[in-house]
Amino acid sequence: xxxxxxxxxxxxxxxGQSMTLQCTQDMNHNYMYWYRQDPGMGLKLIYYSVxxxxxxxGEVPNGxxxxxxxxxxxxxxxxxxxxxxxxxxxxxxxxxxxxxxxFGPGTRxxxx
Amino acid sequence: xxxxxxxxxxxxxxxxxxxxxxxxxxxTGYPSLFWYVQYPGEGLQLLLKATKADDxxxxxxxxxxxxxxxxxxxxxxGSVQVSDSAVYFCALSVISGGYNKLIFGAGTRLAVHP
Numbered sequence: 698x699x700x701x702x703x704x705x706x707x708x709x710x711x712x713g714q715s716m717t718l719q720c721t722q723d724m725n726h727n728y729m730y731w732y733r734q735d736p737g738m739g740l741k742l743i744y745y746s747v748x749x750x751x752x753x754x755g756e757v758p759n760g761x762x763x764x765x766x767x768x769x770x771x772x773x774x775x776x777x778x779x780x781x782x783x784x785x786x787x788x789x790x791x792x793x794x795x796x797x798x799x800f801g802p803g804t805r806x807x808x809x
Numbered sequence: 810x811x812x813x814x815x816x817x818x819x820x821x822x823x824x825x826x827x828x829x830x831x832x833x834x835x836x837t838g839y840p841s842l843f844w845y846v847q848y849p850g851e852g853l854q855l856l857l858k859a860t861k862a863d864d865x866x867x868x869x870x871x872x873x874x875x876x877x878x879x880x881x882x883x884x885x886x887g888s889v890q891v892s893d894s895a896v897y898f899c900a901l902s903v904i905s906g907g908y909n910k911l912i913f914g915a916g917t918r919l920a921v922h923p
Binding site for chain 2: 701728730737738739740742755787789794795797798799800801802803
């Protein structure tokens with residue numbers, strides 16, 4: 698099993714550019730999450746999804762968008778990149794509401 | 810609101826030393842508690858968890874006990890190894906705003922030297 702995979706591993710963007718961070722899980726999990734991790738800080742929830750076609754905002758959604766057209770995929774879109782979005786982004790998934798979250802390896806994004 | 814506070818790092822220990830990383834929490838209701846570990850260049854992995862008061866979670870020689878009276882979930886290991894060098898995150902899980910939410914502490918970096 699691949700688990701939770703994320704691409705790319707690293708990316709440098711210029712201010713104003715857009716990009717999509719990909720996240721795929723092969724565990725048939727219903728719940729998927731996007732977090733950002735800033736230096737010296739814990740993870741903050743950006744968006745989450747409880748199933749295909751259903752998404753909702755977390756604590757820090759501004760500047761991001763998501764979609765969930767399939768159970769497996771949960772891409773995160775940055776439309777107008779800003780330096781404040783420099784961070785490490787983690788995708789996670791879990792099967793049911795009381796289950797453990799499994800994390801991907803992360804995408805390190807720098808906006809200059 | 811709900812929150813997790815961890816001791817600040819870095820924590821630097823010699824191999825075979827005893828480890829304690831303190832974690833306290835604030836939450837309404839009855840959260841589940843977790844310790845996650847992040848090795849260099851990798852994502853977070855669940856290390857152990859406890860779902861109710863007085864439960865002890867354990868894995869790979871690490872353990873933590875859910876103490877409701879002191880709202881704590883301190884991580885301990887009797888004899889650390891160089892391979893335990895990583896960042897450790899304490900977290901709690903609550904139902905908030907209609908969804909099950911994980912709230913993380915800031916993380917504690919552990920460095921173990923031979």
